[in-house]
Amino acid sequence: MSDKMLSIANDYSASPAGRYPADGPFNGERFRDQVLAPALRDAISKKQKLVVDLDGAFSYSSSFLEEAFGGLVRTGLFSPREITDHLELRSNDPIYASFVKDAKSYLRDALKAAAH
C-alpha cells in the first residue's frame, strides 16, 4: 500500500503551539481534530499508512505534540490497532529527530494508559 503524507509545517502551521483552542490558533487539539484525524481516517479507509512529517516547523512544544498524538488515543477517535497499523511519524532532517521521539513517546504513553 502507498503512503499518505501529512506535513505539519506545510499543511497546518510552521509555528504550532498550545494544547487547546483557547490557547491559540494553531493548537494541538485543532490539528488533531481538523487535520490529523480526517487524514488518518482517510488513510485507514484506503488501507494506507499516514506518514506525518515533522520537518520544517520553527518550533514544537510538548503540549502541542502531546495533545495532537497522545490525544489521538485518549479521545478514543481511533483504536490502538488502527493507530499502530496506520500512523507513522518521521522526519528527514535530523534536527527534528528529538521531536519525533517525543511525539512517539506521548503516543506510546497514551496507548499504555488506554490498555489499563
Place this chain on the structure above:
Amino acid sequence: MKRRPGSSGALHLISTATATRLVRLDRVGKIPAVMCLDTNYLDTIGMLSELRVRTSRRVTGALKQPTKSRSSRIGWVRNSRDFTTLKHISAGAALMLAAEYDRISSVTGNPPATIDLHKWDASVKGTLAELGFFDLLRLRVDVPASTGGLMIEKMVSGSEVNMAPVNEAIRRLFDRMGGDPGLRLQLASAVTDAVENVRSHAYPTANPFSVPKWWFTGAVDQASGKLTLAILDQGISIPRALPMKWGLNQIIEKFLSDFSLNFDPQDPANDGQAIELAMTLATSTGLSFRGKGLPKILEIIRGCPEGRLRIVSRCGDYTYSADGSKLIQTHAVPFLGTYLELEALLHQAQP
C-alpha cells in the same frame, strides 16, 4: 516660587506622546545605575516591584502625567523616575521594565512620560529603543544602530500562544549571527513551552491592575556570542501556582520528602525550592499527561552549548546549567510574576 518639601526647583524636560515641555519635579524615584539580574539583582527587582506596587493602586493611575499648568506657569510632575542615573541595562531587565510600562499604559490608558530624555545614557537609550520601549510611550527616539554590542530584538507580547512573531524574532537573531538551525529549533521550542506555561498557569483570576500577557525578547552579545531569550509574565508566580496545578496536599508531601521543609503557598521563604519542585514534578510523579513543559526545557538546556536556564518567580531564583549544576536562591525582594531566561553560546568569541 514656593518649593515643595522633598522636591527640587530645577527645570526638567518632560516628553509625552503629545507634548514636550518644561516642568518641575516632585518626589523623584531613584533608578539604580545598573539594572541587571546577574550583577545587581536586589536593586533591579526592588525598583521594578516598587513600580508595580505604586502603580497598582487606583489613586496613582495618573501620577506619571504632567500636572495641568495654568496659562504659562510651569507645572509640577509627581512621582517621576530619573533615568539619567541609569548607565547599563541588560536585555532581561529592559524587558521587565518595558513590560511594566506596557502594563501601566494598558491599565491607565496613558503611556507614562519620560523626563530629560536627552540626558539618558546613549547605550541605555539604544537598548530600550531597539526593544521597542519608546514605541510603548508613543515617542519617536532616533538612536544609532547597535554595532558590536548588544543586539536586541523588538519585544513581542501576547496573551495567546501564537508563536509566529516570536519564532521570527529568534530566526532573525540566528540569521544575523549565523547560529546552528538545530539549536534554534530547540531554543524556540523551549520558549514555546514557557509561553504555554504562562497561558495555562500565570493568570487564574482577573485583576483590574494587571494585563494577562507574556512578554518576550531575544538578544545577542555580539562580542561573546552569547544568546539570551527571555519570557516574563506578571502573574501569580510559580510558588502560588504549584498547588493549583498539582494539589496542595501533594505539594506539601513532596516538599517535606524532597527538602524536609514545610510548604505554604503564601510564604515566600522557600520559593527557590518551589521552583525546583516545579521543574521536576511532572517527571517524578508521572501522574499526568500535562506538565511536561518545564522538564522539557531542562532537557533542551542540557543539549545547548554553555546552556543556562534561569527562572525568577516571586522570591525564588533558580538557575540550571547545561552541566547539570543548579543554584537555588530565595531573595528578600519579590519579583511580581515569573521571569524565564534561556542562554546559549551561538559562536565562540572572536579573538
